[in-house]
Amino acid sequence: xxxxxxxxxxxxxxGKLFFDKFMAGAKLGTGERYLGNSPELSSNQSQxxxxxxxxxxGLNVKDEQITISNDLGxxxxxxxxxxxxxxxxxxxxIDKQTVAAATAxxxxxxxxxxxxxxxxQLGTAVDQPQGTRSVTNVTISTSVPAVVPTDPPVVTALxxxxxxxxxxxxxxxxxxxxxxxxxxxxxxxxxxxxVKYDQEAITNExxxxxxxxxxxxxxxxxxxxxxxxxxxxWPYVKIxxxxxxxxxxxxxxxMSFNYEVLKKxxxxxxxxxxxxxATA
Numbered sequence: 047x048x049x050x051x052x053x054x055x056x057x058x059x060x061g062k063l064f065f066d067k068f069m070a071g072a073k074l075g076t077g078e079r080y081l082g083n084s085p086e087l088s089s090n091q092s093q094x095x096x097x098x099x100x101x102x103x104g105l106n107v108k109d110e111q112i113t114i115s116n117d118l119g120x121x122x123x124x125x126x127x128x129x130x131x132x133x134x135x136x137x138x139x140i141d142k143q144t145v146a147a148a149t150a151x152x153x154x155x156x157x158x159x160x161x162x163x164x165x166x167q168l169g170t171a172v173d174q175p176q177g178t179r180s181v182t183n184v185t186i187s188t189s190v191p192a193v194v195p196t197d198p199p200v201v202t203a204l205x206x207x208x209x210x211x212x213x214x215x216x217x218x219x220x221x222x223x224x225x226x227x228x229x230x231x232x233x234x235x236x237x238x239x240x241v242k243y244d245q246e247a248i249t250n251e252x253x254x255x256x257x258x259x260x261x262x263x264x265x266x267x268x269x270x271x272x273x274x275x276x277x278x279x280w281p282y283v284k285i286x287x288x289x290x291x292x293x294x295x296x297x298x299x300x301m302s303f304n305y306e307v308l309k310k311x312x313x314x315x316x317x318x319x320x321x322x323x324a325t326a
Contacts, residue, residue: 274321
């Protein structure tokens with residue numbers, strides 16, 4: 047049966063959403079990217095008007111009204127949690143970070159840097175504040191100040207039993223847990239812990255959230271199970287994060303976005319809607 051029932055057109059809306067991100071500093075697209083499954087897509091419109099009041103009579107009467115502004119926008123939600131969508135939500139860049147293999151990397155921690163019952167992340171640096179991953183051959187030693195201040199400290203490697211009693215080591219995460227019952231720091235005042243490890247060669251995809259403005263063109267290709275398909279194209283939009291992004295829960299993760307429709311240039315309108323034949 048056709049989608050028109052007794053002259054009334056009913057629609058159940060479905061379709062795919064695409065975004066063509068603009069190059070930095072230009073209104074030129076870099077290629078439309080399918081955003082993945084989009085459970086929600088909506089459009090909204092608001093306008094401001096200016097009234098004119100005829101005050102020549104005893105009762106003020108509105109005799110004219112004109113529209114002085116018209117705003118278009120909307121919102122959509124994605125449950126395709128791929129890297130580019132996450133970067134878009136955080137307004138950030140995606141960086142390929144390559145870490146070369148290395149051996150015998152040493153890090154030293156003092157008593158005020160590592161409290162028993164706490165984890166330490168290995169490989170943190172100015173250009174890598176989140177730390178590294180994938181380490182091997184971890185050894186830990188105590189470093190005790192010498193009796194004579196000018197002498198080097200006394201460094202003693204811990205035995206396998208001491209490591210087991212005092213630490214939990216996560217090689218993949220490059221993290222080390224110091225047991226709350228550990229007395230390694232308190233046995234001798236001024237003791238430090240020296241961690242030595244090998245770094246495996248890895249390549250990480252890092253999203254760096256910067257709160258940047260994300261601009262481009264937005265396209266919705268309708269594929270309705272019932273009703274006429276209307277494809278929407280917004281030539282110029284600004285996309286921002288909308289609300290909370292639940293990183294933990296008992297439902298599928300979902301990210302919400304707002305889009306504000308802007309005027310690209312004098313010859314391009316803000317939205318184009320193409321009507322296609324109805325489906326059965």
